[in-house]
Amino acid sequence: xxxxxFEPDDNENxxxxxxxxxxxxxxxxxxxxxxxxxQVAEMAGNKRWARVVGYALHVNPEPDKIPCFRVVNREGRxxxxxxxxxxNRQIELLKAEGVEFTGEDGKCVDLKKFQWGK
Numbered sequence: 001x002x003x004x005x006f007e008p009d010d011n012e013n014x015x016x017x018x019x020x021x022x023x024x025x026x027x028x029x030x031x032x033x034x035x036x037x038x039q040v041a042e043m044a045g046n047k048r049w050a051r052v053v054g055y056a057l058h059v060n061p062e063p064d065k066i067p068c069f070r071v072v073n074r075e076g077r078x079x080x081x082x083x084x085x086x087x088n089r090q091i092e093l094l095k096a097e098g099v100e101f102t103g104e105d106g107k108c109v110d111l112k113k114f115q116w117g118k
Contacts (some may be wrong), residue, residue, distance in 0.1 A: 021045055026057070029070040032097045033116035034109050036074050046118040056081045069093040070116075076109040 021044040029035050041049035057068040060083070069090045072078055084089040091101060099114050101107060109115075 018044065018049065018052060019059075021058040021061075022049070022053050023060070023066050026066050026068060026071060029067060029116050032099060033074070034070050034072045034094065034099065034111070034112070034114050035116045036072055036111070037071060037077075039116070040071055054079075060084070072109055072111075074113075076111045077103075078107050079108070 014038055022040060025040050025043045026035075035043075037050040037053045038047060040053045041047055044053070053071065057066075057071055058081070060066050060068045063084050069082065069084070078087055078090045078094070080087050084090075085092075087107065091107065094109065095101070102110050
């Protein structure tokens, strides 16, 4: 549904799918940092694409090159439906990069400390 939606980039001669734009943003998230779905959506071109970001990351074609595990919700919580090994795998990958977790259940990233660009 969304994969076929295209928008022109800055150069009118080329077009990128929404998913490609999302993947390009996610590739830029540095190790040890996270971004929210909304943040990725806004950087990809439309702040209303937060759910589309989730869809795109769930079907990530290159999980070794597109670090979807660095994307969390607006509260810093990891995904209960992380497609590449479940919630514990996402936490494991983030901890390996030095990201710390808080909250009663230990599934929430401190966005003030670990959010990319903040």
